[in-house]
Amino acid sequence: KARKAALSKAGASYNIALQETEKGVVTRFPPEPSGYLHIGHAKAALLNDYFAHELYKGTLLLRFDDTNPSKEKQEFQDAIVEDLALMGIKPDKTSYTSDHLETLYQYCIRMIKEGHAYADDTDQETMRDQRMNGIASKNRDNSVEQNLAILEEMKIGTEKGLKNCIRAKLSVDNPNKAMRDPVIYRCNLLPHHRTGTTWKMYPTYDFACPIVDSLEGVTHALRTTEYTDRNPQYQWFLDTLKLRHVHMWDFARMNFIRTELSKRKLTKLVDAGTVWGWDDPRMPTIRGVRRRGMTIPALRDFILKQGPSRNIVVMDWTNFWASNRKEIDPVAPRHTSIDVKDAVKATVTNGPAEAYIEDKPKHGKVPTLGNKKVAYSKSLIFDQEDVKLFKEGEEVTLMNYGNAFVRKINGSNPITDIELELHLEGDFKKTEKKLTWLSTEGQELIKAEVWDFDYLMTKDKLEETDNWEDFVNPDSAWKVDALCDENVKDLKQDDIIQLDRKGYYRVDRAATAEKPLVLFGIPTGKTK
Numbered sequence: 341k342a343r344k345a346a347l348s349k350a351g352a353s354y355n356i357a358l359q360e361t362e363k364g365v366v367t368r369f370p371p372e373p374s375g376y377l378h379i380g381h382a383k384a385a386l387l388n389d390y391f392a393h394e395l396y397k398g399t400l401l402l403r404f405d406d407t408n409p410s411k412e413k414q415e416f417q418d419a420i421v422e423d424l425a426l427m428g429i430k431p432d433k434t435s436y437t438s439d440h441l442e443t444l445y446q447y448c449i450r451m452i453k454e455g456h457a458y459a460d461d462t463d464q465e466t467m468r469d470q471r472m473n474g475i476a477s478k479n480r481d482n483s484v485e486q487n488l489a490i491l492e493e494m495k496i497g498t499e500k501g502l503k504n505c506i507r508a509k510l511s512v513d514n515p516n517k518a519m520r521d522p523v524i525y526r527c528n529l530l531p532h533h534r535t536g537t538t539w540k541m542y543p544t545y546d547f548a549c550p551i552v553d554s555l556e557g558v559t560h561a562l563r564t565t566e567y568t569d570r571n572p573q574y575q576w577f578l579d580t581l582k583l584r585h586v587h588m589w590d591f592a593r594m595n596f597i598r599t600e601l602s603k604r605k606l607t608k609l610v611d612a613g614t615v616w617g618w619d620d621p622r623m624p625t626i627r628g629v630r631r632r633g634m635t636i637p638a639l640r641d642f643i644l645k646q647g648p649s650r651n652i653v654v655m656d657w658t659n660f661w662a663s664n665r666k667e668i669d670p671v672a673p674r675h676t677s678i679d680v681k682d683a684v685k686a687t688v689t690n691g692p693a694e695a696y697i698e699d700k701p702k703h704g705k706v707p708t709l710g711n712k713k714v715a716y717s718k719s720l721i722f723d724q725e726d727v728k729l730f731k732e733g734e735e736v737t738l739m740n741y742g743n744a745f746v747r748k749i750n751g752s753n754p755i756t757d758i759e760l761e762l763h764l765e766g767d768f769k770k771t772e773k774k775l776t777w778l779s780t781e782g783q784e785l786i787k788a789e790v791w792d793f794d795y796l797m798t799k800d801k802l803e804e805t806d807n808w809e810d811f812v813n814p815d816s817a818w819k820v821d822a823l824c825d826e827n828v829k830d831l832k833q834d835d836i837i838q839l840d841r842k843g844y845y846r847v848d849r850a851a852t853a854e855k856p857l858v859l860f861g862i863p864t865g866k867t868k
């Protein structure tokens with residue numbers, strides 16, 4: 341409801357702009373195929389999808405903004421297509437900025453011919469300095485012929501061409517620095533993943549985006565607010581080239597504490613082996629959070645609830661995972677695990693002579709999830725952590741079983757084994773301890789690796805002056821070996837369960853005869 345309200349409020353103001361457009365609404369999601377999609381991209385994609393499809397029955401374009409061969413790869417492009425599908429986003433059309441390279445080149449020639457662009461071989465540092473201080477480049481007033489000749493050198497990538505870039509002749513000293521003669525073309529000799537070595541120079545985002553938006557029929561360009569300064573520049577290109585107008589719509593970037601969302605930095609974590617890959621459960625990628633146990637409905641809901649607000653906030657992960665908990669709790673079957681390290685053997689002195697099995701519900705409150713088999717016998721195991729707190733003579737409750745007296749405790753630090761005496765007619769409401777346990781007889785206990793994860797960064801929010809690599813958490817994944825009840829044999833990859841008294845887990849790998857079950861802990865939004 342909150343999400344609907346926020347969005348329809350945005351929709352209402354959106355509508356005002358819409359009256360000017362005769363055709364339907366056309367939005368676009370323009371990722372650069374230079375990494376896997378992260379949760380920030382998910383926000384951009386979902387908002388575009390929402391405005392195009394849910395609010396207006398319009399058209400959503402997916403456009404790969406692929407004009408920098410130094411960063412882009414087919415692998416990333418394919419992953420983006422898959423991840424959008426996973427999120428239930430269906431673009432009506434897919435295009436590539438690289439399909440427009442010839443057209444963009446022609447527009448660049450026109451810009452030069454009409455006196456709106458010039459070639460510049462000023463070195464990067466000087467250029468930055470001059471832009472900062474409102475100083476004109478020495479090349480600003482070169483002739484059209486000179487500029488066109490250099491453009492041709494750039495096009496074939498000659499030594500001279502490589503020293504140059506093309507800049508829009510917009511302003512030298514506009515108070516808005518985005519208006520100070522932005523670069524519109526630069527050379528790159530690396531092969532492009534779609535166009536190979538056809539091109540040696542590529543348009544910048546600033547130049548390509550307004551033109552391609554206009555040519556592809558985009559009516560509303562949604563951009564994150566860090567582009568707001570560049571909006572007048574975007575409009576200037578459309579005006580100068582007499583192209584169809586496009587409405588701009590700014591929304592806030594989504595940020596999270598202890599999380600880096602820059603693709604450059606995420607790439608570095610992957611390449612350095614700090615994480616296992618783009619789909620590492622600690623990564624803020626769509627694949628990462630899914631592997632950690634986030635469900636798609638919860639992800640969509642969480643993001644759309646943020647709505648199109650323009651206030652940049654750094655979010656806590658608490659609500660993110662709390663929205664997931666609501667989704668998974670009613671459908672997660674309950675299982676039991678005991679940590680292998682220092683597991684305590686218990687002998688039930690008055691236990692059953694023979695092990696036996698009973699059917700018990702997989703979820704106490706959701707009978708539709710069906711039953712599981714619980715084994716009972718004289719031989720049980722417990723977690724050391726629990727037994728450490730036992731006192732001889734104390735009455736405790738064994739979950740799914742009943743009460744028992746602790747009769748004997750052998751060993752200390754660690755305790756090795758104990759003796760219990762069942763007291764099944766005892767009142768479980770009167771005991772302090774409700775315990776998980778497993779019978780070592782009557783079932784085959786299943787080995788499991790149980791993983792838990794921490795944030796990748798050690799500081800909530802980095803300052804401009806912080807070197808981010810100094811704050812990468814060196815210790816963010818832990819594994820515990822455990823034994824589980826036999827029922828977990830049937831679990832499949834991606835299943836979500838709850839281990840009694842331990843938490844929610846996603847199955848990262850099913851158990852096989854050779855290999856243990858692999859479980860990843862799912863945060864619940866509550867701090868441990």
Ligand code: ATP
Pocket residue numbers: 369370371372373379380381383384385405562563564592593594595601602603604
């Ligand atoms: P990076 O700076 O890490 O390279 P990017 O923003 O350049 O990321 P793109 O592939 O160009 O990555 O982004 C595609 C779309 O997603 C853009 O519209 C961009 O504004 C949006 N986007 C990127 N990061 C976020 C974020 N954290 N929150 C919301 N939208 C985002």
Ligand code: MG
Pocket residue numbers: 372
């Ligand atoms: Mg970008």
Ligand code: MG
Pocket residue numbers: none
């Ligand atoms: Mg970027």
